[in-house]
Amino acid sequence: MLSCKETTKLVSESLDHPLPLSKQISVWIHRSMCQLCSAFRRNQVVLKERIPNEAERWTSEEMSNVVKLSDAAKQKIAQAMPPHG
Secondary structure, three states: OOOHHHHHHHHHHHOOOOOOHHHHHHHHHHHHHOHHHHHHHHHHHHHHHHHHHHHHHOOHHHHHHHOOOOHHHHHHHHHHOOOOO
16 A cells, blocks of 8 residues: 555646556545545645636736745745756
């Protein structure tokens, strides 16, 4: 049987692309016995549905009023991000 760590990883992957049937079944079996992993999946589905809609509602000006990062923090994030393209 899958561990919770394996299950949550597969749940996250399944939101981006279909899992093979054997993995789908393994996740389903684990979730049928684990309330925490079931709740994790429900929360992930809700977040996946809501985040794009919420992001469209915020202008960059509104975001700059909410997100306050130091220049050093912004630079550290930029360095950690993979290059575009």
